[in-house]
Amino acid sequence: MEHILGKLFNPESVAIVGATPKEGKIGRAILENFIKRFHGRIYPVNPGYDEIFGLKCYKSVTDLPETPDLLVVAIPAPSVPAVIREAAIKGIRIAIVISGGFRETGTPEGEKLEKELEEISKTYGIRILGPNCIGIYDNWSGVDTYFLPKMKRPPRGFVGFISQSGAFSSALMDWMAYHNIGVSRAISYGNKIDIDDIDLLEYLGEDEKTKVILMYIEDLKPGRGKLFIEVAKRVVQKKPVIIYKAGKTSRGSLAAASHTAAMAGEYSIYKAAFKQAGIIEVDSFDEMMDVVRIFLHQPLMKGNRVYIVTDAGGVGVMLTDALTSVGLEVPQTPSDLKYILRKELPPHCIIENPIDLTGDADDERYMRVLDILIEKPYVDAIVVVALPQIPGIKGSFIDHIIKLKNEYKKPIVALTIGSEVSLEVAEKLEKGEVTVFESPERLAKALKALYTYSIIKTRGDHHEKP
Amino acid sequence: MEHILGKLFNPESVAIVGATPKEGKIGRAILENFIKRFHGRIYPVNPGYDEIFGLKCYKSVTDLPETPDLLVVAIPAPSVPAVIREAAIKGIRIAIVISGGFRETGTPEGEKLEKELEEISKTYGIRILGPNCIGIYDNWSGVDTYFLPKMKRPPRGFVGFISQSGAFSSALMDWMAYHNIGVSRAISYGNKIDIDDIDLLEYLGEDEKTKVILMYIEDLKPGRGKLFIEVAKRVVQKKPVIIYKAGKTSRGSLAAASHTAAMAGEYSIYKAAFKQAGIIEVDSFDEMMDVVRIFLHQPLMKGNRVYIVTDAGGVGVMLTDALTSVGLEVPQTPSDLKYILRKELPPHCIIENPIDLTGDADDERYMRVLDILIEKPYVDAIVVVALPQIPGIKGSFIDHIIKLKNEYKKPIVALTIGSEVSLEVAEKLEKGEVTVFESPERLAKALKALYTYSIIKTRGDHHEKP
Numbered sequence: 001m002e003h004i005l006g007k008l009f010n011p012e013s014v015a016i017v018g019a020t021p022k023e024g025k026i027g028r029a030i031l032e033n034f035i036k037r038f039h040g041r042i043y044p045v046n047p048g049y050d051e052i053f054g055l056k057c058y059k060s061v062t063d064l065p066e067t068p069d070l071l072v073v074a075i076p077a078p079s080v081p082a083v084i085r086e087a088a089i090k091g092i093r094i095a096i097v098i099s100g101g102f103r104e105t106g107t108p109e110g111e112k113l114e115k116e117l118e119e120i121s122k123t124y125g126i127r128i129l130g131p132n133c134i135g136i137y138d139n140w141s142g143v144d145t146y147f148l149p150k151m152k153r154p155p156r157g158f159v160g161f162i163s164q165s166g167a168f169s170s171a172l173m174d175w176m177a178y179h180n181i182g183v184s185r186a187i188s189y190g191n192k193i194d195i196d197d198i199d200l201l202e203y204l205g206e207d208e209k210t211k212v213i214l215m216y217i218e219d220l221k222p223g224r225g226k227l228f229i230e231v232a233k234r235v236v237q238k239k240p241v242i243i244y245k246a247g248k249t250s251r252g253s254l255a256a257a258s259h260t261a262a263m264a265g266e267y268s269i270y271k272a273a274f275k276q277a278g279i280i281e282v283d284s285f286d287e288m289m290d291v292v293r294i295f296l297h298q299p300l301m302k303g304n305r306v307y308i309v310t311d312a313g314g315v316g317v318m319l320t321d322a323l324t325s326v327g328l329e330v331p332q333t334p335s336d337l338k339y340i341l342r343k344e345l346p347p348h349c350i351i352e353n354p355i356d357l358t359g360d361a362d363d364e365r366y367m368r369v370l371d372i373l374i375e376k377p378y379v380d381a382i383v384v385v386a387l388p389q390i391p392g393i394k395g396s397f398i399d400h401i402i403k404l405k406n407e408y409k410k411p412i413v414a415l416t417i418g419s420e421v422s423l424e425v426a427e428k429l430e431k432g433e434v435t436v437f438e439s440p441e442r443l444a445k446a447l448k449a450l451y452t453y454s455i456i457k458t459r460g461d462h463h464e465k466p
Numbered sequence: 467m468e469h470i471l472g473k474l475f476n477p478e479s480v481a482i483v484g485a486t487p488k489e490g491k492i493g494r495a496i497l498e499n500f501i502k503r504f505h506g507r508i509y510p511v512n513p514g515y516d517e518i519f520g521l522k523c524y525k526s527v528t529d530l531p532e533t534p535d536l537l538v539v540a541i542p543a544p545s546v547p548a549v550i551r552e553a554a555i556k557g558i559r560i561a562i563v564i565s566g567g568f569r570e571t572g573t574p575e576g577e578k579l580e581k582e583l584e585e586i587s588k589t590y591g592i593r594i595l596g597p598n599c600i601g602i603y604d605n606w607s608g609v610d611t612y613f614l615p616k617m618k619r620p621p622r623g624f625v626g627f628i629s630q631s632g633a634f635s636s637a638l639m640d641w642m643a644y645h646n647i648g649v650s651r652a653i654s655y656g657n658k659i660d661i662d663d664i665d666l667l668e669y670l671g672e673d674e675k676t677k678v679i680l681m682y683i684e685d686l687k688p689g690r691g692k693l694f695i696e697v698a699k700r701v702v703q704k705k706p707v708i709i710y711k712a713g714k715t716s717r718g719s720l721a722a723a724s725h726t727a728a729m730a731g732e733y734s735i736y737k738a739a740f741k742q743a744g745i746i747e748v749d750s751f752d753e754m755m756d757v758v759r760i761f762l763h764q765p766l767m768k769g770n771r772v773y774i775v776t777d778a779g780g781v782g783v784m785l786t787d788a789l790t791s792v793g794l795e796v797p798q799t800p801s802d803l804k805y806i807l808r809k810e811l812p813p814h815c816i817i818e819n820p821i822d823l824t825g826d827a828d829d830e831r832y833m834r835v836l837d838i839l840i841e842k843p844y845v846d847a848i849v850v851v852a853l854p855q856i857p858g859i860k861g862s863f864i865d866h867i868i869k870l871k872n873e874y875k876k877p878i879v880a881l882t883i884g885s886e887v888s889l890e891v892a893e894k895l896e897k898g899e900v901t902v903f904e905s906p907e908r909l910a911k912a913l914k915a916l917y918t919y920s921i922i923k924t925r926g927d928h929h930e931k932p
Contacts, residue, residue, distance in 0.1 A: 024857065105814055151855040152885040165780025167825055171853040171883040175904070178885035218783060246780060251796055252787035258816045259779035284907035285784070285883070286752065313725035314631020314712060317684060318751070321718035330717055348571055350724045359633055387637040389617040391490065417637040417751070419618040419644035438641075441750035 004127055005195070005203040007094045009185055010141045011069030012040045015061060015092075017083055018074035018099075019044030021052050026098060027074045029147035031055075037142035043068060060086065067091040072135070072145055077101025080131065081116045088124030096145055097130035103191055103261055104132050118193045133190025134166040137173060139183050140209050146170055146186075157182010159292055160210035162200045164218045164260055165246075166190065181293065184209040191260070196221050198228050205235030212295045213241045214288065219262035225273060232277035237460040240295045240453045241279045244288050245270050278456040280449050290437065290446040297433035298411040300454035303380040304328045306447065308354035309369050310385035311361040311393070315415065315440060316354030319383060322444035328451060330354070337376065344368055354385075362392030367400045374408045381411040381447060384434075388421050395425060402432030411450060415443055470593055471661070471669040473560045475651055476607045477535030478506045481527060481558075483549055484540035484565075485510030487518050492564060493540045495613035497521075503608035509534060526552065533557040538601070538611055543567025546597065547582045554590030562611055563596035569657055569727055570598050584659045599656025600632040603639060605649050606675050612636055612652075623648010625758055626676035628666045630684045630726055631712075632656065647759065650675040657726070662687050664694050671701030678761045679707045680754065684728035691739060698743035703926040706761045706919045707745045710754050711736050744922040746915050756903065756912040763899035764877040766920035769846040770794045772913065774820035775835050776851035777827040777859070781881065781906060782820030785849060788910035794917060796820070803842065810834055820851075828858030833866045840874045847877040847913060850900075854887050861891060868898030877916060881909055 014034060018027035027046070034042050035053060042055055043064055049057040058064055061071070061083060071092045073080055077099050084095060102114040114131070121128045129135060135145030139156045154176040163169035166188040173186055184207065187200055197217055204210045213235065220228055235241055247256030248267045256262040274281045282288045306328050310316040320330045333341065333353045341351040345365070350356035355373075357365050366384065373379050384401060386393060405412040413435045416422040426436040437443035480500060484493035493512070500508050501519060508521055509530055515523040524530055527537070527549060537558045539546055543565050550561060568580040580597070587594045595601060601611030605622045620642040629635035632654040639652055650673065653666050663683055670676045679701065686694055701707055713722030714733040722728040740747045748754045772794050776782040786796045799807065799819045807817040811831070816822035821839075823831050832850070839845050850867060852859060871878040879901045882888040892902040903909035 100814070107813075148855045148857070150857065150887050152887070163780070165778065165783075167778030167853050167856070168780035168784075168883075170855045171778065171781075171888070174855050174884035174888065178889075216780065218780070244784075246783040246787060248787045249790040251790040252783055254798075255783045255786040255796075255818075255820055258818045258820075259783055259822065284788075285905040286908065312631065312633030312637065314629070314634035314682065314684070315637075317631075317712040317718055317721045317725055318634075318710075320721040321712060321714045322750075324715040324717045330721075332720075347573075348566070352721075352724045354721055354724075356725065387633050389614045389636045389640050390633070391614070391616065417634075418640035421616050421618070422637070422640065423644075439751040442752065 003203060003206070004094060005199060007069040008096070008129060008136060009138050009143060011143065013043065013066060013068040014038065014040060014070045014072060014143070015043040015045050015064055015068040016072045016074070017045040017061065019046050019052055019057065021049070026147040029149055030072060030074055030098070030145050033144035033146070034142070037144060039142060041068070061090050061092070062086055064090065070143070071095040072098065074098040074147070077110070077113050077131070081113065081120055084117060084126060084128070085120050085124065088120065088126040092126060094127040095129070096133070096135040097128055098133060098135055098145055098147065100132040102131045114191065114193060121194050128194040129187070130190045131193065134170060134188035137183070137186040139185065146173065152177035154181060154183040158184050158209065158211035158296065159214060160184045160204040160207065160212070161186040161214045162197055162204070163188045163216040164197070164262070165216055168216060181296070192221065196224065198224055198231050201235055201241065202231050205231070205238055211239055212292055213239060214292055215241065215243045217243065217245055218247045218256040218260050219265060222263065229273055229277045232279050236278040236456055242288065242291050242295070243274055243279050243281050245281065280453055282449070286442055287445050290442050291449040294413065294435050294446040294450050295453070297435055298413065298450055299409045300457060301380045301411055301451045302454070304451050305331050305378055305380045306383060307373050307379050308383045308385065309357065309366060309373065310354050311357050311359060311390055312385055312387045313350070313356045313358070315385050315387065316356055318440040319385065319415070319444065320354055322440045323447070326444045326448040328444065328448055331378070334378065337372070340372055341369065344372065359390050360392060361390065363394055363397040366397045370401065370404055374404050374410060379410070381413070383443065384412060384414045386414060386416050386425060387418065388416060388425050389418055395428070398425065398428045398432070401429065401434055405434055411447070413437065413443060413447060415440060469669060469672070470560060471665060473535040474562070474595060474602060475604050475609060477609065479509065479532060479534040480504065480506060480536045480538060480609070481509040481511050481530055481534040482538045482540070483511040483527065485512050485518055485523065487515070492613040495615055496538060496540055496564070496611050499610035499612070500608070503610060505608060507534070527556050527558070528552055530556065536609070537561040538564065540564040540613070543576070543579050543597070547579065547586055550583060550592060550594070551586050551590065554586065554592040558592060560593040561595070562599070562601040563594055564599060564601055564611055564613065566598040568597045580657065580659060587660050594660040595653070596656040597659065600636060600654035603649070603652040605651065612639065618643035620647060620649040624650050624675065624677035624762065625680060626650050626670040626673065626678070627652040627680045628663055628670070629654045629682040630728070631682055634682060647762070658687065662690065664690055664697050667701055667707065668697050671697070671704055677705055678758055679705060680758055681707065681709045683709065683711055684713045684722040684726050685731060688729065695739055695743045698745050702744040702922055708754065708757050708761070709740055709745050709747050711747065746919055748915070752908055753911050756908050757915040760879065760901050760912040760916050761919070763901055764879065764916055765875045766923060767846050767877055767917045768920070770917050771797050771844055771846045772849060773839050773845050774849045774851060775823065775832060775839065776820050777823050777825060777856055778851055778853045779816070779822045779824070781851050781853065782822055784906040785851065785881070785910065786820055788906045789913070792910045792914040794910065794914055797844070800844065803838070806838055807835065810838065825856050826858060827856065829860055829863040832863045836867065836870055840870045840876060845876070847879070849909065850878060850880045852880060852882050852891060853884065854882060854891050855884055861894070864891065864894045864898070867895065867900055871900055877913070879903065879909060879913060881906060
């Protein structure tokens with residue numbers, strides 16, 4: 001049987017309660033989104049209209065000509081429980097409640113409404129995402145309740161994003177659109193009275209369109225910790241799960257309590273749980289996106305031995321510090337390799353790792369060294385530093401690097417710093433799925449995450465295969 | 467008397483030994499740089515030519531019609547000592563030796579040549595920058611030995627950069643050009659047989675065109691540690707000094723030894739020295755540039771109490787964690803302020819710090835809250851989070867924020883995440899000297915550096931005024 005959440009992401013029909021032609025209204029933005037990209041049947045529901053944007057509009061859910069797969073609700077909070085009950089009676093099995101005005105208000109009325117909604121959900125077995133959420137942005141089915149017309153939509157792709165913060169999730173979609181990072185499905189689940197992080201993690205774990213899962217959480221629902229670890233353990237054997245936990249400090253968890261009424265709790269417990277589950281935890285916005293990028297395009301690492309090829313000695317030193325600091329190894333060049341490199345390179349080049357091709361390097365010199373390195377079994381990953389301000393770099397090594405990475409299935413990442421001349425190199429490499437960084441320290445952290453996941457995955461492959 | 471290094475940056479005349487019209491040669495790139503932007507007299511020196519690019523060319527330094535203020539040397543290493551001796555006899559007092567082929571080669575010949583050069587410098591009292599360096603890029607005088615035509619030149623401005631790595635310094639210039647960060651003078655000093663970090667730090671400390679000093683170092687010359695601390699202590703009372711130390715780990719310092727023959731030494735000693743001197747040490751490429759940006763445009767902080775105004779609760783939580791983690795305070799809103807904000811804001815807004823204007827915020831709401839906050843004596847800095855994907859933000863608050871910052875001389879920084887819609891907000895704020903970030907964690911680190919320097923500066927103002 002299909003997972004019930006399948007209807008959330010892949011419905012054949014959707015009813016939108018609160019749909020309206022009124023400028024600036026959430027119900028209009030959502031209806032427009034669906035009209036633009038959703039290929040199933042769309043039913044606007046609003047007693048005030050007979051038709052909206054050429055679609056027949058229904059007075060109520062009861063009046064609908066069929067039982068839609070999915071219900072979207074964007075009306076004032078006090079009217080929500082009745083509509084959900086009606087929908088459940090009609091046979092609708094799952095709903096996204098966008099409306100705010102529930103527990104997050106901190107008022108007794110809000111609290112009461114939320115309880116009521118929860119009761120209805122349980123009594124009638126209708127599943128609810130929300131309330132007080134932005135909902136779903138599904139890049140494959142066209143389900144899109146992100147009611148922010150100014151938000152640019154990222155291209156179709158393979159990152160699944162689960163977020164406890166609505167605004168952050170929409171800003172991140174916008175950011176990923178700008179950086180051309182493809183998204184499969186994004187979910188902002190709001191007050192999570194029913195469907196929560198764990199349900200969504202499980203679903204995206206099975207989802208073939210999702211290759212990397214990113215989560216922003218402030219808290220888990222009480223009593224769900226053990227299940228979370230169980231589910232995550234299964235999912236990480238299929239794909240990497242990256243998590244950013246907000247409310248880590250005591251002051252931060254107080255802020256989280258104001259924000260989503262989250263009981264952010266002892267961070268050390270979360271941290272231990274993530275580790276036990278094999279989840280990659282990230283500590284900053286930058287790391288979050290760096291790690292996503294490296295997982296999207298890099299194969300796993302067989303060990304932690306990293307070789308650096310550079311035209312800038314200083315950046316080689318910076319990288320050596322950074323990689324060593326996160327626990328990766330920058331081995332000294334073994335004697336067999338030294339022998340080969342010494343013959344291959346001009347005498348002023350440094351054959352010790354980081355291998356410094358120096359400021360008179362050209363594309364040819366890079367390619368010769370990379371050809372040698374990639375074959376060595378003791379080279380687990382290569383970092384190519386190419387500061388292309390020097391005259392010798394014309395960019396002909398780019399295709400070669402891409403070819404080597406695909407052929408040998410070894411991680412190759414690159415670092416470049418500068419203006420258009422660097423950005424052009426970066427763009428071409430990225431297009432060929434060679435991940436590019438401009439910060440040695442960020443590169444090191446991302447590569448470390450790749451290595452950590454490689455261990456988790458390999459361990460699972462050996463011991464936990466079903 | 468003028469500081470001798472004045473001639474390095476502000477010569478009235480320069481001779482370029484090794485100047486040539488030959489395509490792709492360093493001597494040509496340097497000559498072209500000077501012709502393009504230097505307003506003093508230029509003397510190419512090369513026995514092979516009578517004229518280069520319309521300038522009379524001289525057979526030797528001895529033949530020059532005057533004693534130039536500055537000599538630039540870009541010829542093969544073995545010929546360098548003789549030329550420097552000749553120049554010293556001619557009365558030239560300072561030279562930039564671009565040529566490589568000295569101690570950095572690790573060969574006995576290179577070592578010998580460098581010793582010889584050092585001897586001549588001492589015997590004749592001719593000061594030398596280099597050898598094996600890129601030299602000077604001076605944005606005010608037009609002295610420019612950065613022989614990399616592909617490197618974009620940053621705009622005129624107030625960042626002084628001293629670098630032990632040539633390639634990194636040119637990549638950084640290129641990067642700063644792209645990011646429109648103004649540079650006063652950049653120096654790559656290579657093997658530093660004579661002029662070193664300390665001389666340059668002292669000079670930039672007095673330089674009125676330099677407001678922020680950034681240093682990349684791998685080592686200090688032996689025996690210069692105490693002097694370095696003394697000089698730095700004086701300089702930091704005038705302007706902030708930011709340092710990035712490479713070769714921090716034992717593996718990294720081995721790499722540094724290969725790179726610049728640096729004796730990177732015990733990092734803990736360096737770290738303690740930086741702290742004692744009041745230097746701001748940064749640990750990553752990102753932090754380096756973030757801290758430079760915040761120092762360029764933000765006034766000092768009177769205390770460490772930071773208030774956050776946001777339209778995204780999640781980002782408020784992230785920031786609270788990040789600020790708290792670096793030791794800044796995110797105070798809970800005092801009751802007098804709570805009273806005012808409660809009257810001013812709709813009931814669903816959160817008046818606890820981080821003050822959450824929520825997703826239906828508009829420019830007007832931001833301005834009202836900022837007007838109230840900026841006046842409070844217990845508010846030491848304000849972080850404005852504006853995720854402009856929400857419909858209410860039109861951008862009219864931008865000028866208001868800039869006005870408040872200028873009027874009250876309090877640090878205001880901003881955070882925004884997204885595509886063009888965010889970048890536009892960011893660009894306008896930056897133009898008004900409100901520093902903008904997209905990462906909560908990076909913002910926090912930069913603000914912490916500002917606070918640290920504020921303490922150093924204030925302490926000096928009280929106790930160490932001459």
